Amino acid sequence: MSRIEIKNLTKSFKEDVVLSGIDLDVPQGSTLVLFGPSGAGKTVLLRCIAGAIEQDSGDVLLGGANVSDVLPEHRGIGMAFQNFALFPHMSAHDNIASPLTARKKTVDQIREGVEAVARLLKIDHVLDHTPKALSNGQKQRTALARALVSEPKVLLLDDPLRNVDAKLRFEMRLELPRLLSDQGATVIYVTQDYREAMALGDRIAVLDGGHIIQNGTPEEIYRKPATINIAKLFGDPTINLLDVVPISDATGVYAMLSDQRIQLDPGLASYAGKHCVLGLRPEALSFTDASDGVPVTIEAETPFNEKSVTLVTTLRKREILLSRPSGTPAPASGTAHITIDPSDAVLFDRETGLRIDPNGNNQAAERAA
Structure with missing residues (x-):
């Protein structure tokens, strides 16, 4: 029961409307890539889903249940955000292990879980390091490992490979889809890298100007873009x-x-x-x-x-x-x-910038789920 539904969600900061009437439907076990330029509101939308900030209106449903008034810690979501949010006094191992520790897993279960995800993300050699001893790329992978280790049914990943070197980024584009599929998680993955979006998403939702401008498969987005932009x-x-x-x-x-x-x-x-x-x-x-x-x-x-x-x-x-x-x-x-x-x-x-559909559907953006 991990389907994600966003219904008519809006969010403003004073006079700045960041999100306006957002509708999304992410089927259970699928990966939606949320793509758009910097400042489009991608991180704000993830934080609304996670409960880290409160939307002005609209609803967030997980597995059919409205969680708009549920505290973040009770939503059962795994998260990895751009700012890492690692515990500075804890080793990388203990940071990754924290979700398992909170669930009172055994010592062996914690060790096996941490080591497995650390090997995948190639940080098993720095598990005893504190965050200040890690590079930005290692911090990013530690935060991603922490989100993955407990195998949550809902994952929100905010550009988790942004600070990773090019070689590992390429490898992770190949490995992550398999890992997410094995876990059966429902995922919203934010990126500004179109290659990453094409490689990882079952569908891609393009967010710009506070609206979902297009929502389609990678092939649809590439071959039939809704707008010139x-x-x-x-x-x-x-x-x-x-x-x-x-x-x-x-x-x-x-x-x-x-x-x-x-x-x-x-x-x-x-x-x-x-x-x-x-x-x-x-x-x-x-x-x-x-x-x-x-x-x-x-x-x-x-x-x-x-x-x-x-x-x-x-x-x-x-x-x-x-x-x-x-x-x-x-x-x-x-x-x-x-x-x-x-x-x-x-x-x-030329005037509107909208793609002209030969079938007569010359309306603009697909602003829906």
């Missing part, structure tokens, strides 16, 4: 955004790029003649030998370990980025042609 938050290199005016005729719906037609979904015909923004993911573009491709001029190429990114310009000097796996053959300079898969094109309303 969300499109820009996901992906490296960032999405190409080009001002266009769609055209509709007997051949279909299309936009013009370097005097070539870019076919669009027929369902977008109602936006013909309107000012829009065409979104093209760099990895959805590729070089082609076909002369009917979009003519471009290659300006620069930047190699990365796993991919190469090429900057090209159109006939009218609009810049476009292409991304391809390293080692994939491609022209290095001069003129070339690129091809675009229409199924990868996303169209936005």
Whole structure:
């Protein structure tokens, strides 16, 4: 019984409205990633769920029971927040063990539980250290270990890998989903790292301006972002955004790029003649030998370990980025042609910034569970 439900939750600090009408539903045993820019209210929402601060209105339900008036210590939630909140006079071992000690577990149960989670997080060699002797990354992992050790049914994790080095962060992106699945916990995980969000979440809720702007699977968020701002938050290199005016005729719906037609979904015909923004993911573009491709001029190429990114310009000097796996053959300079898969094109309303749905659902944000 660990389903998390948030119903119409609001929270303000004086005149500053931080959260407005938040609705979320996190099914039992699933992981929801709460994603958004700094200052969006992600930590405030977690603290309302935990009971650390009181919402102005709305309800928090855990397992179907309204816990809005229940004290934090009686909500049965495991928490790891950005500020670590470690007991300074206790060793890392005793900090991690504190939830088990409070539950009066045996000495053997405490030792086994602490050592197991410490090995996973690679802090078993500093268990006898006090917090002042730990690096920030070790403190962060100690706080995460403390949240995990008692295998709570509800976990609130506030950017728990933020201060961890890149190698361990990558490893934990692989290990954490398995661990959370094994525990059967219902998790809300806060991060500003889109890769982490894509790797860890069954669903991603994008919080901005006090509202849930979009709530969907990682694939939905990436391929069908609700707004231009969300499109820009996901992906490296960032999405190409080009001002266009769609055209509709007997051949279909299309936009013009370097005097070539870019076919669009027929369902977008109602936006013909309107000012829009065409979104093209760099990895959805590729070089082609076909002369009917979009003519471009290659300006620069930047190699990365796993991919190469090429900057090209159109006939009218609009810049476009292409991304391809390293080692994939491609022209290095001069003129070339690129091809675009229409199924990868996303169209936005330039005035509102909202994605235009070919199926006619051109409403903005999915502000729901």
